[in-house]
Amino acid sequence: MSSTDLTRRTAAETAAAIAAREVSAVEVAQAHLDRIAAVDDRVHAFLHVDAEGALAQAARVDAGELSGPLAGVPLALKDVLCQEGIPTTVGSKILEGWRPPYDATVTARLKAAGVVLLGKTNMDEFAMGSSTEHSAYGPTHNPWDLDRIPGGSGGGSAAAVAAYEAPLAIGTDTGGSIRQPASVTGTVGVKPTYGGVSRYGLVAFSSSLDQAGPCARTVLDAALLHAVIAGHDPADSTSIPLPVPPVVEAAQKRDITGLRIGVVKELAGEGYEAGVEARFAEAVELLTALGATVTEVSCPHFGYALPAYYLIAPSEASSNLARFDSVRFGLRVGDDGVHSLEEVMSLTREQGFGPEVKRRIMLGTYALSSGYYDAYYGQAQKVRTLITQDFTRAFEQVDVLVSPASPGVAFRLGEKLGDPLAMYRQDLATIPSNLYGGPAMSLPCGLSDGLPVGLQIMAPTMRDDLLYQVGGAFEAALPAPVPSLSWES
Amino acid sequence: MTVPYLEALQEFEPVIGLETHVELGTNSKMFCGCAAEFGAEPNTRTCPVCLGLPGALPVVNEKAIESTVRIGLALHCSIATWCRFARKNYFYPDMPKNFQTSQYDEPLCVDGYLDVEVGGETVRVEIERVHLEEDTGKTLHVGGATGRISGATHSLVDYNRAGIPLVEIVTRPVTGTGERAAAVAKAYVAELRDLLRGLDVSDVRMEQGSMRCDVNTSLGRPGEPWGTRTETKNVNSLRSVERAVRSEVERQAVVLRSGGRIVQETRHFSEATGTTSPGRSKEEATDYRYFPEPDLVPVAPDPAWVAALKAALPEPPSVRRKQLVTQLGLSENDSQAMVNAGVLDLVLATVEAGAPAAEARNWWLGHLAQAANSAGTSPDELAITPAAVARVVELVASGSLTAGLARQVVDGVLAGEGAPDDVVAARGLAVVSDEGALGSAVDEAIAAQPGIADKVRGGKLPAVGALVGAVMKATRGQADAAVVRKLLLERLGVSE
Numbered sequence: 001m002s003s004t005d006l007t008r009r010t011a012a013e014t015a016a017a018i019a020a021r022e023v024s025a026v027e028v029a030q031a032h033l034d035r036i037a038a039v040d041d042r043v044h045a046f047l048h049v050d051a052e053g054a055l056a057q058a059a060r061v062d063a064g065e066l067s068g069p070l071a072g073v074p075l076a077l078k079d080v081l082c083q084e085g086i087p088t089t090v091g092s093k094i095l096e097g098w099r100p101p102y103d104a105t106v107t108a109r110l111k112a113a114g115v116v117l118l119g120k121t122n123m124d125e126f127a128m129g130s131s132t133e134h135s136a137y138g139p140t141h142n143p144w145d146l147d148r149i150p151g152g153s154g155g156g157s158a159a160a161v162a163a164y165e166a167p168l169a170i171g172t173d174t175g176g177s178i179r180q181p182a183s184v185t186g187t188v189g190v191k192p193t194y195g196g197v198s199r200y201g202l203v204a205f206s207s208s209l210d211q212a213g214p215c216a217r218t219v220l221d222a223a224l225l226h227a228v229i230a231g232h233d234p235a236d237s238t239s240i241p242l243p244v245p246p247v248v249e250a251a252q253k254r255d256i257t258g259l260r261i262g263v264v265k266e267l268a269g270e271g272y273e274a275g276v277e278a279r280f281a282e283a284v285e286l287l288t289a290l291g292a293t294v295t296e297v298s299c300p301h302f303g304y305a306l307p308a309y310y311l312i313a314p315s316e317a318s319s320n321l322a323r324f325d326s327v328r329f330g331l332r333v334g335d336d337g338v339h340s341l342e343e344v345m346s347l348t349r350e351q352g353f354g355p356e357v358k359r360r361i362m363l364g365t366y367a368l369s370s371g372y373y374d375a376y377y378g379q380a381q382k383v384r385t386l387i388t389q390d391f392t393r394a395f396e397q398v399d400v401l402v403s404p405a406s407p408g409v410a411f412r413l414g415e416k417l418g419d420p421l422a423m424y425r426q427d428l429a430t431i432p433s434n435l436y437g438g439p440a441m442s443l444p445c446g447l448s449d450g451l452p453v454g455l456q457i458m459a460p461t462m463r464d465d466l467l468y469q470v471g472g473a474f475e476a477a478l479p480a481p482v483p484s485l486s487w488e489s
Numbered sequence: 490m491t492v493p494y495l496e497a498l499q500e501f502e503p504v505i506g507l508e509t510h511v512e513l514g515t516n517s518k519m520f521c522g523c524a525a526e527f528g529a530e531p532n533t534r535t536c537p538v539c540l541g542l543p544g545a546l547p548v549v550n551e552k553a554i555e556s557t558v559r560i561g562l563a564l565h566c567s568i569a570t571w572c573r574f575a576r577k578n579y580f581y582p583d584m585p586k587n588f589q590t591s592q593y594d595e596p597l598c599v600d601g602y603l604d605v606e607v608g609g610e611t612v613r614v615e616i617e618r619v620h621l622e623e624d625t626g627k628t629l630h631v632g633g634a635t636g637r638i639s640g641a642t643h644s645l646v647d648y649n650r651a652g653i654p655l656v657e658i659v660t661r662p663v664t665g666t667g668e669r670a671a672a673v674a675k676a677y678v679a680e681l682r683d684l685l686r687g688l689d690v691s692d693v694r695m696e697q698g699s700m701r702c703d704v705n706t707s708l709g710r711p712g713e714p715w716g717t718r719t720e721t722k723n724v725n726s727l728r729s730v731e732r733a734v735r736s737e738v739e740r741q742a743v744v745l746r747s748g749g750r751i752v753q754e755t756r757h758f759s760e761a762t763g764t765t766s767p768g769r770s771k772e773e774a775t776d777y778r779y780f781p782e783p784d785l786v787p788v789a790p791d792p793a794w795v796a797a798l799k800a801a802l803p804e805p806p807s808v809r810r811k812q813l814v815t816q817l818g819l820s821e822n823d824s825q826a827m828v829n830a831g832v833l834d835l836v837l838a839t840v841e842a843g844a845p846a847a848e849a850r851n852w853w854l855g856h857l858a859q860a861a862n863s864a865g866t867s868p869d870e871l872a873i874t875p876a877a878v879a880r881v882v883e884l885v886a887s888g889s890l891t892a893g894l895a896r897q898v899v900d901g902v903l904a905g906e907g908a909p910d911d912v913v914a915a916r917g918l919a920v921v922s923d924e925g926a927l928g929s930a931v932d933e934a935i936a937a938q939p940g941i942a943d944k945v946r947g948g949k950l951p952a953v954g955a956l957v958g959a960v961m962k963a964t965r966g967q968a969d970a971a972v973v974r975k976l977l978l979e980r981l982g983v984s985e
């Protein structure tokens with residue numbers, strides 16, 4: 001079998017082939033390492049490739065030491081999750097060279113399941129961005145068109161999956177950082193229920209919003225990965241002590257007859273590209289054709305989601321990022337015996353953080369400061385409650401909600417870099433689920449001007465299975481478009 | 490110009506307030522599984538969580554919640570049915586995350602009180618709140634003369650203490666105490682310490698920092714609004730609590746009399762001088778940007794569980810004290826003398842450790858009270874435990890030590906030479922009652938003072954005391970005096 005065939009397979013197919021000894025995990029790992037070596041100079045999905053570790057893990061699978069539904073399947077880990085001994089930069093200069101002394105719970109679960117960790121993927125610094133252009137290590141390029149962004153913050157993970165560098169990747173989603181990249185790269189991305197996947201070892205951006213989740217090329221692959229990483233973790237006190245919803249079974253059901261689907265009235269119109277709205281309308285028709293009952297649902301406070309998010313997330317970030325002070329780890333600038341401690345801290349943060357991170361630290365510091373707390377952070381929390389109520393009411397009428405995942409297709413590199421608000425608006429449709437805490441998925445629903453469009457499905461908390469049920473049925477009826485990768489030749 | 494304390498309080502009304510931090514004696518830290526212990530090698534009791542490494546998350550220590558609720562209940566507080574931790578944001582190298590996980594506007598316990606006895610009267614000190622937080626690491630400034638940051642060439646940080654559960658107990662302002670202000674402050678801290686010890690939630694060792702006080706003091710003229718307060722930190726003994734109040738009262742009176750203005754500030758207390766000096770000014774206050782800790786779920790103590798904890802609380806120290814005093818047959822005078830000397834609980838603990846009440850009383854009111862006095866500390870801060878005193882009493886009772894040797898053993902323990910048995914062994918302080926071993930010393934004493942020996946032979950028995958003394962001196966006090974006397978009389982051919 002050619003190594004191209006090995007990289008084009010789904011995770012489920014690869015796992016089955018390895019389990020049946022048709023191919024070794026080491027061969028699969030090597031095929032993907034070769035693929036990375038061949039294309040990543042142009043895609044730049046990876047910040048670090050751990051060939052040695054990947055092959056060693058694959059060998060353990062081949063030796064029968066590790067088994068499971070994804071044993072031997074390669075995976076790209078977003079550089080925001082700690083992996084013991086492997087550089088973890090969060091896309092920032094401030095952590096350049098830092099090697100965590102411990103594994104994130106997600107990392108540990110992947111290792112225990114025999115998943116082969118290929119390396120760490122590029123991201124907007126501290127997961128702040130929608131294009132991966134805010135990485136301190138240079139942007140990632142969209143495999144559909146190398147001049148375009150792969151979304152963000154998890155552009156590296158989405159691009160690695162879309163460019164066949166890995167069948168699976170882990171992303172994290174604070175305001176859309178799994179779903180928007182999935183949308184613009186034609187892949188499947190899921191933000192699980194907040195508390196469904198442990199955050200232990202996930203370098204925090206916004207603690208009450210961050211959630212790690214699967215990136216894949218198929219709904220089933222995403223479900224298989226979801227099942228490996230989810231579940232209660234006593235090391236994360238916000239982790240939900242309930243069984244993981246039956247996501248794999250749901251992905252295989254391929255039946256949505258009678259399911260009630262609500263189209264969110266507020267997630268359309270101004271700010272959404274015509275091509276996106278057209279594909280979304282067709283997707284809704286398809287869901288109806290598949291037997292679902294589709295109605296329009298109003299979530300009146302969704303319009304306030306973006307401003308509320310841009311108060312809550314930076315506020316938490318301003319505190320979470322305070323620990324990057326040069327004292328215990330990471331970059332240290334100006335430690336020359338002349339500068340004071342305070343000056344060393346300031347110089348380190350001045351040089352270690354990029355402009356978007358600094359912008360958000362300042363926004364958050366301001367929003368939390370005495371005299372402004374009630375007007376900003378406090379008010380944003382009230383809006384968050386209202387948005388949660390919108391979801392709860394909507395889910396009294398319907399089983400899931402749908403919308404476009406991203407208001408537009410992949411834009412050109414540099415196009416929105418000078419306009420933070422335009423960049424922030426990329427997350428218009430994805431942010432409400434983060435504020436609510438419920439699960440949401442983006443999966444491909446066709447092309448606009450030759451570029452992928454994503455359909456977003458949103459479900460009630462701890463009903464992640466509904467995403468996979470709808471996604472699985474939709475994907476069976478409308479297979480994902482495949483990138484030409486014409487730049488390869 | 491100086492204004493003596495009593496004179497100051499004839500002119501001004503004092504308002505005091507106390508914030509007490511207590512390190513809980515839990516096995517593990519507040520938010521991780523690291524051992525919460527004192528005195529380990531620096532940075533050996535740490536993990537990603539208490540080092541604040543990227544990605545690490547806290548999980549609440551349930552035992553710490555339980556201890557805090559029990560403290561709140563013992564202080565007659567209401568216990569929250571739902572509350573959250575909050576982040577207090579500020580940069581400091583011994584704060585691993587550059588925020589302290591604490592509680593802000595939703596403390597676990599509120600609105601309680603503690604009654605204290607001062608000069609035979611009961612003063613009710615109201616408790617505003619009891620909340621739980623994590624301790625910081627310890628910074629050591631090296632290379633300077635003072636150990637303070639100014640002049641230091643570098644600083645070392647030990648994170649063993651970072652994340653140890655810390656309970657903060659805050660009083661409401663205590664008014665109307667007049668000249669008893671300093672005594673009330675001291676009595677409150679002493680009573681609180683005894684209460685916490687009785688709850689077995691902390692070892693409450695002020696000298697080791699497991700209990701630390703900040704003392705707020707202000708003065709105002711009668712009928713006028715309260716004055717501006719200062720907050721005195723670094724108050725690490727009961728005696729210092731009293732001295733800190735006195736010193737601030739005297740200092741503020743000088744300023745106010747001369748028409749000056751008290752600056753709202755943090756002041757440092759110096760054990761050496763008994764005075765305070767300015768620290769950081771609170772007028773350029775840090776904005777801590779408190780907000781609810783998003784990494785922790787709210788704490789919601791089950792009312793039934795709280796009720797069970799309340800039912801299982803031990804007797805408060807005041808009640809227990811009265812019971813024991815009665816049981817032991819100590820007189821009212823005796824017990825009052827012990828209260829005044831601050832040794833009642835120590836005596837009772839020594840009795841509980843096996844010593845007869847009279848012996849325990851004599852040690853703590855006598856030799857140990859003197860030792861504390863000359864060391865400028867209070868008896869309970871001496872480096873000897875009631876159990877060690879009881880052991881010394883036992884050694885005397887069994888004839889292994891004489892009274893003189895016992896004092897040497899106690900002094901050895903106070904000097905940090907170890908437990909009583911270690912001191913006995915190291916100093917070679919066992920009583921010598923072997924007649925053969927004493928024989929030569931007896932002979933030498935007789936030979937050295939023939940005149941006295943003759944007097945004894947001539948029937949003047951009391952004169953033998955001088956010879957006994959000589960033998961005791963020659964044996965460095967280790968001889969059993971009764972045996973020595975018997976031997977001397979035998980050698981001199983005299984019978985009693």
